[in-house]
Amino acid sequence: PAAGQVILEAREVTKRFGGLVANDKMNLSVHAGEILALIGPNGAGKSTMFNQLSGVDVPSEGEVLFMDERVGGKTSRQIARMGMSRTFQHVKLLPGMSVLENVAIGAHLRGDKGVLAAALHLDRTEEAELLREARRQLERVGLGDYLYEEAGSLALGQQRILEIARALCADPCLLLLDEPAAGLRHKEKQALGELLKRLRGEGMAILLVEHDMDFVMGLVDRIVVMEFGQKIAEGLPEEIQSNPAVLEAYLGG
Ligand code: ADP
Ligand code: MG
Numbered sequence: 001p002a003a004g005q006v007i008l009e010a011r012e013v014t015k016r017f018g019g020l021v022a023n024d025k026m027n028l029s030v031h032a033g034e035i036l037a038l039i040g041p042n043g044a045g046k047s048t049m050f051n052q053l054s055g056v057d058v059p060s061e062g063e064v065l066f067m068d069e070r071v072g073g074k075t076s077r078q079i080a081r082m083g084m085s086r087t088f089q090h091v092k093l094l095p096g097m098s099v100l101e102n103v104a105i106g107a108h109l110r111g112d113k114g115v116l117a118a119a120l121h122l123d124r125t126e127e128a129e130l131l132r133e134a135r136r137q138l139e140r141v142g143l144g145d146y147l148y149e150e151a152g153s154l155a156l157g158q159q160r161i162l163e164i165a166r167a168l169c170a171d172p173c174l175l176l177l178d179e180p181a182a183g184l185r186h187k188e189k190q191a192l193g194e195l196l197k198r199l200r201g202e203g204m205a206i207l208l209v210e211h212d213m214d215f216v217m218g219l220v221d222r223i224v225v226m227e228f229g230q231k232i233a234e235g236l237p238e239e240i241q242s243n244p245a246v247l248e249a250y251l252g253g
Contacts, residue, residue: 001032001067007174007205008084012062013052015045015229022048024229025062030174035196035206037216039240040226041249046209047178049226053207054086054176055079066174085172087163087180095152099143099162102151103134107169130169137165141195157188161195168199175199177208181215193219213250217241225249 001007008030015023022045030036038046051057053064058072065071066084074082094102107130122130138144141161146154151162160180167175180196181189189212196206196219210216216223216237223240225233227249233240240246 001173003031003033003203005032006030007032007067008053008207009065010049010053010062011065013049013059013064014061015048015052015057016060021229023052023059026052026226026229026231028224028231028234030205030207032173032205033200033203034222035200035208035220037220037223038207038209038226039211039213039216039223040232042211044226044249045229046226048229050086050176050178050209054084056086080170080172083171083173084176085167085170085174086176087167087178093151093159093162095150097151098148099138099151099154100131100134100147102162103138103165103169104130106163106166107134107137133169134165137168138162140168141165155188157184157191160184160188160192164195173203174205174207177206179209179211181210181212189215 006029010026010028013023013026014021026049038049040046048057052059053071055064055071055074055076063070063072066079066082069082071079094105097105135147138147141164143158143161143165146158151159154162164175164177164180180192184192193215200206208220220237223235223237224231225240225246232245232249233243235243
């Protein structure tokens with residue numbers, strides 16, 4: 001997609017859980033090549049929104065369009081093929097396996113096959129192709145020296161980056177990250193931030209849900225703020241930082 005083009009768009013997305021409105025007529029768009037952060041206090045509805053945006057869940061009302069196609073109801077494999085890829089809030093690593101195997105298997109399981117079916121249906125050519133792609137993405141994110149280390153031996157920051165390498169397999173143009181900086185040390189956050197900026201430099205659009213304001217401020221192009229399921233502010237980091245409604249949401253609660 002051309003720089004600046006809208007690639008992901010939520011239109012009046014509402015999500016209800018029984019009587020609870022977790023997302024209330026949410027509108028937002030992600031442009032090609034930008035980093036957009038979705039922030040807000042705990043319980044604001046960020047993860048719910050993330051699930052609607054990534055197609056893991058279907059809105060009660062409204063719709064999400066990726067490259068002008070409706071996301072809701074598609075399988076994760078179909079969505080990955082369209083060029084959108086996500087990580088999960090909790091890193092699901094196979095700690096005893098190598099970094100390279102983790103990325104190759106993760107990329108494969110991203111599709112809708114179960115583990116067993118995946119193992120049974122993979123032929124030698126496909127396996128070699130997966131490993132080649134996994135190596136390529138690990139080198140891209142700077143983990144090329146760790147291919148044969150046990151994944152469980154990596155520091156948390158590196159595990160998070162491994163998870164991003166998984167998401168990069170199949171060359172998405174949009175990456176969705178749920179709280180990528182959670183639990184990381186300062187140096188690890190810096191390294192992660194540098195990686196995300198570098199990916200943006202390669203034309204990648206990134207949407208991240210994040211709780212860590214400091215991490216977001218120095219990194220992203222635009223911010224959408226949620227509270228009680230609704231969008232309460234949207235703008236540049238410096239605008240958001242001085243927005244009274246945002247300060248109230250974070251400090252007043
Ligand atoms: P955030 O990620 O901003 O902390 P969430 O999207 O996880 O917020 O949650 C928003 C609200 O929706 C919360 O009140 C939460 O308890 C509720 N919620 C989230 N997922 C479910 C679910 N599957 N079933 C019922 N309630 C849910
Ligand atoms: Mg959440």
